[in-house]
Amino acid sequence: MSVSAFSALFQTALELGLISSLTVLxxxxxYTMLNVCDLSTDGCFTLGATVGAVVALAGHPFLAVxxxxxAGVLSGFVTAFLQTRMGIDSLLSGIIVNxxxxxxxxxxxxxxxxxxxxxxxxxxxxxxxxxxxxVFAEQYRVIVALIAVALxxxxxxxxLRTRLGLAIRxxxxxxxxxRSSSINPVFTTIVGLCISNSFTxxxxxxxxxxxxxxxxxxxxxxxxxxxxxxxxxxxxxxxGRIPVRAAGAVLGxxxxxxxxxxxxxxxxxxxxxxxxxxxxxxxxxxxxxxKSRIPLMKRRLMHRPEGRENDA
Amino acid sequence: xxxxxxxxxxxNPGTVNAKLAIDDLSLTVADGDFITIIGANGAGKSTLFNAxxxxxxxxxxxxxxxxxxxxxxxxxxxxxxxxxxxxxxxxGSAPGMSIEENLALAAGHGGWLSSTSxxxxxxxxxxxxxxxxxxxTRMQQPVGLLSGGQRQALTLxxxxxxxPKLLLLDEHTAALDPATAEKVLQxxxxxxxxxxxxxxMVTHNMQTALELGNRTVMMDHGKIIFDVSGEERKKLTVADLLEQFKIxxxxxxxxxxxxxxx
Numbered sequence: 134m135s136v137s138a139f140s141a142l143f144q145t146a147l148e149l150g151l152i153s154s155l156t157v158l159x160x161x162x163x164y165t166m167l168n169v170c171d172l173s174t175d176g177c178f179t180l181g182a183t184v185g186a187v188v189a190l191a192g193h194p195f196l197a198v199x200x201x202x203x204a205g206v207l208s209g210f211v212t213a214f215l216q217t218r219m220g221i222d223s224l225l226s227g228i229i230v231n232x233x234x235x236x237x238x239x240x241x242x243x244x245x246x247x248x249x250x251x252x253x254x255x256x257x258x259x260x261x262x263x264x265x266x267x268v269f270a271e272q273y274r275v276i277v278a279l280i281a282v283a284l285x286x287x288x289x290x291x292x293l294r295t296r297l298g299l300a301i302r303x304x305x306x307x308x309x310x311x312r313s314s315s316i317n318p319v320f321t322t323i324v325g326l327c328i329s330n331s332f333t334x335x336x337x338x339x340x341x342x343x344x345x346x347x348x349x350x351x352x353x354x355x356x357x358x359x360x361x362x363x364x365x366x367x368x369x370x371x372x373g374r375i376p377v378r379a380a381g382a383v384l385g386x387x388x389x390x391x392x393x394x395x396x397x398x399x400x401x402x403x404x405x406x407x408x409x410x411x412x413x414x415x416x417x418x419x420x421x422x423x424k425s426r427i428p429l430m431k432r433r434l435m436h437r438p439e440g441r442e443n444d445a
Numbered sequence: 446x447x448x449x450x451x452x453x454x455x456x457n458p459g460t461v462n463a464k465l466a467i468d469d470l471s472l473t474v475a476d477g478d479f480i481t482i483i484g485a486n487g488a489g490k491s492t493l494f495n496a497x498x499x500x501x502x503x504x505x506x507x508x509x510x511x512x513x514x515x516x517x518x519x520x521x522x523x524x525x526x527x528x529x530x531x532x533x534x535x536x537g538s539a540p541g542m543s544i545e546e547n548l549a550l551a552a553g554h555g556g557w558l559s560s561t562s563x564x565x566x567x568x569x570x571x572x573x574x575x576x577x578x579x580x581x582t583r584m585q586q587p588v589g590l591l592s593g594g595q596r597q598a599l600t601l602x603x604x605x606x607x608x609p610k611l612l613l614l615d616e617h618t619a620a621l622d623p624a625t626a627e628k629v630l631q632x633x634x635x636x637x638x639x640x641x642x643x644x645x646m647v648t649h650n651m652q653t654a655l656e657l658g659n660r661t662v663m664m665d666h667g668k669i670i671f672d673v674s675g676e677e678r679k680k681l682t683v684a685d686l687l688e689q690f691k692i693x694x695x696x697x698x699x700x701x702x703x704x705x706x707x
Contacts, residue, residue, distance in 0.1 A: 297557040299542070299550050306539035313537065313604070314550045315524040 142398070144275060146390040151278035152343060154386035155336035156359040157366070158285050161382045163329040164363065166293070167322060168305030169216075172227030174333055174359065176234030177208045178352030181334025182341035183241040186248045189342060194254045197338060205334025206327045208234060213326035217319040238349055246349040248341075255342035274343055281339060282383055285332055290376040292328075301325045354407040361410040362386040364417035389413070447474040447611055447643065452496055452506030454667075466492040467503065468667035474611075479637055479644045479658030483651065483686070489667040490647045494613045497645075499523045511610055528604030530597065530617035537600030540589030544580060544599065545569060547588055551603035572602055576632060594625030598632055605636050612637065614646040630657075651683040661686075665694040 156178060163171040185201035193200075208230060215226035242248050260273040269276060292298045303311045304321040311318045333355075341347040366385025370377050393406060401409075454467040466489050474480060482490050496503050499520035507516045515523055530537060538547045548569040549561040566584070573581040576598045580591075588596060597617060604612060614633065618626035634657065637644050648654050654661050661678060663671035663686070670693035673681065 291560075294560045295558045296549070296553065296555060296560070299546050302542055302546075303539040303550055306541045307536070309536055310539050310547075310550070312521045313524045313529060314553060315521050316550070316553075317519070317521045 142394050143391075144272070146394045147387060148274045148278055148343065149340075150362075150387035150390035151275065151282050151383070152336060152339045153355075153359065153362065153390070154282055154383040155285055155339065156333050156355055157362045157382045157386045158282075158289065158379060159329040159332035159336070160356075160359045160363050161379060162289065162301075162332070163326060164360065165367075165378075166302050166305050167325040167329070169223050169322065169326065170227070171209075171212065171326065171329065172224055172356060173208060173212045173230040173234065173330070174227075174356035175352040175354065176231040176238070177205055177330045177333045178337035178340075178355045179238045179347075179349065180204050180208055180234055180241070180352075181337030182347045182351050183238045183248070183337075184334070185338030186250055186341045186347045187241055187243075189250060189253050189255055190248065192254070194256055194259055194342070197342070198256070198335065201334045201338035202331040205331040208334070209326040209328070209330025210323060212330070213323040217322050235349070242347065242349075248347045250342065250345045250347075253345070255345070256339070257343055278339060278343075281335065285335070286376060286379045286383070289379050293375045297321070297324065354410065357407065357414055358389070358410040359386075361413035361417065362389040364414065365389055368417070446476055446509075446511060447472075447497070448509040449473070449497070450507050450509075452503040452508065454492065454496060454501065454503050458504075466667050467496060469506075470668060471506075472662070472669060474643060474645065476643055477641055478660055479642075480646070480660045480662055481654040481658045482645060482647045482662050482664060483649070483654045484664035488664040490664050491615055492667070493664070494529065494615050494645070494647070497523075497611070497613065498527055498529055526610040527613065528609035528611070529613040530600055530604055530615060532616040532619045534593040534597040534600065534620060537603065538588045538596055541587055543585050543587055544573070544591075545584040547599065548572075548603060548606065552606050569606075572606065573599075576602065592625075594621050594629060597621060597629050601629070601632060601636060605640060605642065608640045608642060610643065612642045612644040614644065616647050616649060619649060651686055655681055655683065655686070663690060663693065665690070670694055 156174065160171070160174070163169050181201040181204060184204040185197040188197040188200045212226050212230045215221045215229065216223040219226075221229070239246060256277050257274055260277050261270075264270050264273050264276070293302060300311055300314070300316045300321045301324065303314070304318045304325070308318045311321065337352055337355075341351065362385040363382055364385070365388050366381035366383070367378075369384060369388075370381025372378075389410070393409065396405070396409070397403060449470065449472045451469050451471055452467055453465070453469050456462075456464045456466055468489075470489075470493065472493075482493075484490050495501055497508060499515070499518060499522075502517060507514060509515070510523075510526060539550075542550075545561065545566060549565065552565060552569075554565055555562065570581045570584065573584075578595055578598060580595060580599065583590075588599065591599065601617070617633070618629050621629060630653065633646075636642070644658070646658065648657075655678070659678075660672070660674035661681075662669055662673075671689050
């Protein structure tokens with residue numbers, strides 16, 4: 134592989150890794166902190182992409198970002214409301230919202246399952262024009278993604294230190310204790326999911342703008358891919374303070390893309406992406422469990438019933 | 446002042462498992478009272494605490510705390526004025542968060558978006574040093590690393606960092622080894638005395654029930670069957686208590702743990 138081809142691959146992995154790391158950071162908040170596995174992630178990612186694309190197509194590339202994030206907040210609110218106020222199991226409420234969002238997303242795109250932004254101004258084209266004739270001219274996509282990721286990590290690092298942030302972390306850790314600190318865990322769950330879904334939507338919005346198109350499947354499998362990235366990052370930087378762990382989530386997203394890009398180089402078909410992400414999640418979650426079973430398995434294999442004769 | 450009037454609670458009403466857990470119970474607790482509560486398993490001691498805290502809403506009756514009707518108030522709102530410790534030392538604190546973060550949540554100073562102030566951190570450190578467990582030097586460590594006794598002492602600190610109108614201790618030393626239990630009990634006594642807190646404590650140790658506090662209440666089948674304080678209480682022995690139980694409930698107090706700690 135030539136150096137330039139390698140650097141192009143690396144740059145694609147970096148860009149896609151950074152954009153999808155926003156979803157990973159969303160799961161860092163909902164899955165790691167709040168202990169809720171938010172299965173509406175796929176739909177919410179697509180929602181961010183469609184809302185962002187429609188607003189950008191209307192000629193507002195900057196407005197697209199807050200619009201997408203607001204849509205994400207709304208989606209997160211519905212998911213959280215269903216599980217805290219309507220007595221629906223948290224996994225099920227995610228799935229329900231995910232299903233409903235499919236229709237919503239088609240509706241947002243104006244009864245179509247595909248939108249094209251080839252001639253539309255996006256954050257990326259704006260940045261490209263801005264960086265024209267500078268040394269960073271080639272890196273404009275990475276720079277946009279990097280700014281978004283840096284802002285989200287900064288926000289998370291500051292937010293999770295506030296009283297509300299601590300309450301959200303405690304909700305996932307010990308809800309009893311939150312209640313006895315006279316904080317309503319319903320409130321913290323709703324706030325947490327609203328914030329995490331706004332990141333997911335932001336992630337979708339940026340991916341759509343970066344690849345200049347949206348289709349209805351843009352978010353499918355996103356929750357598993359993000360979970361795989363989160364768990365990879367956790368293996369490297371899972372301990373320590375919040376900013377370190379958040380950076381670990383981003384690192385995980387990047388490593389996931391690198392591995393995937395290399396696998397593609399070795400002629401792995403592109404459609405295998407989702408299969409690979411599923412396998413990674415299985416290994417990362419079941420690994421520690423299976424490891425803890427090893428002594429017991431060993432014991433079973435080594436066990437020779439001696440001295441039984443005496444009893445007989 | 447806590448005033449409980451004629452509360453009742455039936456679990457699983459209308460089924461074969463229906464259980465009248467609290468039966469027309471009334472209890473008035475004066476400010477500064479330290480009441481120890483004893484009774485056999487299933488007598489309704491923890492259920493009474495759950496009713497006071499709002500873990501469930503009672504079927505009948507009313508509960509007033511300092512004149513405020515809290516009968517229907519949500520659990521988390523009551524927690525503002527009621528502190529509670531459970532038997533399980535793991536229940537009162539978040540294991541994945543640091544000692545400082547746990548205390549900051551319990552203290553609840555400042556607005557939603559404020560972070561822990563330097564003055565608060567200093568306050569936490571000072572309070573922790575009173576425990577004499579060296580926790581003040583481990584503020585940044587996750588609570589999950591602490592021993593059961595340390596965690597229960599921390600929970601006690603968290604429950605009383607804003608002096609509650611009422612402190613409920615539900616056998617909070619029962620899961621600890623004897624030496625640690627003794628230490629936590631001693632801390633409890635100090636904190637309740639120094640803060641002049643109003644406190645209810647469930648215990649299975651009859652000796653403790655008579656030694657601590659100023660009033661002892663005996664429960665059976667969701668009712669209070671014996672209530673003693675003052676001079677009369679000072680003269681009581683553990684044997685008297687067991688005898689009293691037999692008279693009031695018509696059966697012997699056959700509880701292994703109680704017999705062992707007699």
